[in-house]
Amino acid sequence: MSNLTRRNFGKLALATSVLALTGANSTKAAGRIRHFWWGNKERDKRTYATIDAFNAAFSDSTVVGETLGWRDYWPKMATQVAGKNMADVIQMDYRYIAEYARRGAIKSLNSHLDSRAIDMSDFAQFSFDGGTVDGQVYGVNIGTNSQFVPYDKTLLDQLGLTFDPYKWNWDEFVKISREVTKNTPDGIYGSVNNGGQEVWLDIWLRQKNKALYHENGDLAFDQKDIEEYWSFWVDCQETGVSWPATEEAASTSMAKSGIPTKKTAFDSYWTNQIVAIQKLTDHQIEMATIPHNPGDSPGMYYKCGQFISMSRDTQDESLSAKYMNFFIRDPRAVGILKLERGVPGTKEMRDFLKPGYSREEAIMVEYLEGIEGRTKKLPPVPPKGAGEIDRAFERYWEGVAFGKTKIASAAKSFYREAERIRRKQG
Amino acid sequence: MKKENFAAYIFLLPWLVGFFLLTIQPIVSSFYLSLTEYDTVSDPYFIGFENYEYMFVDDYRFWEALKVTFFFVAVGVPFKLGFALAIALWLNQGVQGLSLYRAVFYLPSLLGSSVAVGILWRQVFHTDGLVNYLLAFLGISGPSWLSDPDTSIYTVILLTIWQFGSPMLIFLAGLRQIPHDLYEASSIDGASKFRQFWKITLPLLAPVIFFNLVLQTIDAFKTFNNVFIISGGNGSPVDSLLFYTLYLYQQGFEFFRMGYASALAWVLLIIISIFTAIYFYTSKYWVYYESEK
Numbered sequence: 001m002s003n004l005t006r007r008n009f010g011k012l013a014l015a016t017s018v019l020a021l022t023g024a025n026s027t028k029a030a031g032r033i034r035h036f037w038w039g040n041k042e043r044d045k046r047t048y049a050t051i052d053a054f055n056a057a058f059s060d061s062t063v064v065g066e067t068l069g070w071r072d073y074w075p076k077m078a079t080q081v082a083g084k085n086m087a088d089v090i091q092m093d094y095r096y097i098a099e100y101a102r103r104g105a106i107k108s109l110n111s112h113l114d115s116r117a118i119d120m121s122d123f124a125q126f127s128f129d130g131g132t133v134d135g136q137v138y139g140v141n142i143g144t145n146s147q148f149v150p151y152d153k154t155l156l157d158q159l160g161l162t163f164d165p166y167k168w169n170w171d172e173f174v175k176i177s178r179e180v181t182k183n184t185p186d187g188i189y190g191s192v193n194n195g196g197q198e199v200w201l202d203i204w205l206r207q208k209n210k211a212l213y214h215e216n217g218d219l220a221f222d223q224k225d226i227e228e229y230w231s232f233w234v235d236c237q238e239t240g241v242s243w244p245a246t247e248e249a250a251s252t253s254m255a256k257s258g259i260p261t262k263k264t265a266f267d268s269y270w271t272n273q274i275v276a277i278q279k280l281t282d283h284q285i286e287m288a289t290i291p292h293n294p295g296d297s298p299g300m301y302y303k304c305g306q307f308i309s310m311s312r313d314t315q316d317e318s319l320s321a322k323y324m325n326f327f328i329r330d331p332r333a334v335g336i337l338k339l340e341r342g343v344p345g346t347k348e349m350r351d352f353l354k355p356g357y358s359r360e361e362a363i364m365v366e367y368l369e370g371i372e373g374r375t376k377k378l379p380p381v382p383p384k385g386a387g388e389i390d391r392a393f394e395r396y397w398e399g400v401a402f403g404k405t406k407i408a409s410a411a412k413s414f415y416r417e418a419e420r421i422r423r424k425q426g
Numbered sequence: 427m428k429k430e431n432f433a434a435y436i437f438l439l440p441w442l443v444g445f446f447l448l449t450i451q452p453i454v455s456s457f458y459l460s461l462t463e464y465d466t467v468s469d470p471y472f473i474g475f476e477n478y479e480y481m482f483v484d485d486y487r488f489w490e491a492l493k494v495t496f497f498f499v500a501v502g503v504p505f506k507l508g509f510a511l512a513i514a515l516w517l518n519q520g521v522q523g524l525s526l527y528r529a530v531f532y533l534p535s536l537l538g539s540s541v542a543v544g545i546l547w548r549q550v551f552h553t554d555g556l557v558n559y560l561l562a563f564l565g566i567s568g569p570s571w572l573s574d575p576d577t578s579i580y581t582v583i584l585l586t587i588w589q590f591g592s593p594m595l596i597f598l599a600g601l602r603q604i605p606h607d608l609y610e611a612s613s614i615d616g617a618s619k620f621r622q623f624w625k626i627t628l629p630l631l632a633p634v635i636f637f638n639l640v641l642q643t644i645d646a647f648k649t650f651n652n653v654f655i656i657s658g659g660n661g662s663p664v665d666s667l668l669f670y671t672l673y674l675y676q677q678g679f680e681f682f683r684m685g686y687a688s689a690l691a692w693v694l695l696i697i698i699s700i701f702t703a704i705y706f707y708t709s710k711y712w713v714y715y716e717s718e719k
Contacts, residue, residue: 075679
């Protein structure tokens with residue numbers, strides 16, 4: 001310690017700070033990019049393996065992976081946007097893509113598409129529709145999804161209940177669910193309760209040729225629709241079609257949901273999640289459309305489940321584009337990622353994966369092909385404040401489900417609040 | 427003299443830099459942000475006191491959050507302190523294996539507001555959780571605890587009482603400070619145990635009670651981690667767990683209204699300051715320090 005004089009101390013301090021500065025710089029050097037996504041255990045494993053494959057294939061560049069769960073992903077992203085240190089390549093959702101694009105947080109990909117640095121030439125039209133904002137493409141579809149009803153075939157077989165999974169209607173849904181509740185021990189019910197599920201409300205409305213939002217972001221439903229929707233699910237809850245409100249409130253994760261806990265025969269998820277649901281139970285799970293009346297469209301639509309986008313803060317645009325292209329159409333990547341995020345956008349990659357499908361992957365693709373021609377157009381991008389309206393919908397439904405508020409007054413309050421949220425966003 | 431000052435500042439530098447950059451600067455910025463509309467993507471837009479106006483006039487969930495939080499503070503803090511004091515009194519009787527008990531009782535508050543505790547409680551009090559499993563053995567069909575809006579807040583209060591360890595330790599230390607001869611003298615004069623507690627223990631413990639009360643009240647207002655986990659981050663069911671900090675977080679990080687969230691934070695700061703001021707102001711009527719005769 002004796003040779004640490006004050007003069008030396010200053011030098012040391014200087015040296016340390018220089019070190020810190022260069023350290024900070026090295027994370028932003030060209031030839032090194034960050035990929036940030038939301039995920040789960042399985043997805044993270046596959047994505048990291050894909051990154052390793054990329055780094056092995058192109059030794060002159062490095063991709064670094066960062067991941068969080070859906071809930072924490074967006075707050076982290078918001079702080080990174082504010083701090084101007086977003087990752088180079090980020091995962092995007094349909095709900096947010098327009099907002100991020102219009103505020104300049106993600107880059108238009110048109111020049112990379114034109115030069116085929118990112119090759120989407122054989123993607124279906126809806127893939128472009130989903131990722132296009134004001135005429136520019138901002139997101140590359142990395143997995144096609146749709147809505148579906150998972151059902152516990154083992155349980156229904158035991159009870160001798162059958163239905164046509166592509167053509168069943170609401171009455172059948174109610175009748176079969178009631179049978180399940182009646183003929184099973186206490187605590188097992190026909191279905192989960194979707195009264196607070198915006199996704200189901202969306203489909204319910206679309207079956208009636210309405211929607212959640214207009215193109216300009218205005219509400220496309222009215223108070224009466226909400227009343228009808230909630231009346232249906234209150235009936236379900238009271239007449240043994242669905243499980244009670246306390247069970248619904250307690251099912252906070254997929255593992256605690258109806259089918260994985262073996263408490264219900266019907267559940268509600270997105271198609272890519274069939275793989276995860278089946279892993280959580282030893283019963284055989286199959287896929288059905290959302291119930292719909294004969295002659296009607298089931299109301300579901302193909303959704304670009306997720307996108308990858310290039311952020312405003314990218315340090316190396318061409319490397320980011322190269323990585324994104326690798327991610328969507330290189331067998332070394334797709335062979336690892338498979339269908340975990342949904343079905344790949346290119347036929348080439350679908351054919352490449354086909355021989356290796358697991359049972360769940362096979363029925364997922366079969367389902368998505370089975371509903372082709374009966375789907376609706378992708379709804380317009382949800383407007384600003386849509387997330388908050390979704391939360392309000394859930395909250396007011398809970399009030400109804402627990403008998404704290406009457407349907408009519410809750411629907412009125414919800415509608416008023418939804419309008420106010422929209423007005424506030426301007 | 428000057429040279430020494432210089433050295434001192436050099437050594438203080440890391441702390442000073444941290445204090446100004448990580449504490450003062452954010453506080454000042456947050457006040458400025460509270461006067462703006464700020465969604466983190468675009469630049470903050472100055473709107474004066476509109477956020478505050480909206481909060482008090484239009485935002486019924488703000489009042490809902492206040493109601494939940496005040497109820498939690500008003501019920502949770504007295505019960506927690508009372509329980510901590512009772513255990514401290516018991517341990518102070520000269521219980522065998524005191525240090526073991528002390529450690530065991532302190533453990534929950536050491537885990538404190540950790541995420542693990544939140545998850546643990548959610549599991550234990552789940553509809554199919556351990557508690558209801560045990561109750562079923564007794565033939566009781568347990569309530570839904572955390573997923574029923576009528577019982578959820580009480581379950582959370584139970585959780586906070588369970589973490590009584592740190593006030594208990596402070597009480598225990600305070601009890602040790604009370605001179606033993608006071609009890610001896612009063613025994614000789616024929617005072618009952620209850621009278622001793624009322625006339626000797628409580629008054630002499632007043633400074634410690636005051637200290638615990640202030641700290642626990644502030645802590646209770648700031649409750650976040652556990653309820654964030656337990657309520658799934660949104661105060662559900664039916665807003666029965668909409669703690670103030672949770673609402674603040676939701677506005678800021680879920681709806682991206684950083685300006686409004688900052689305004690909420692400032693209001694919370696003012697509320698906590700008012701409570702603390704009231705405690706300090708009234709303390710002269712009920713807190714006696716032995717040193718002041």
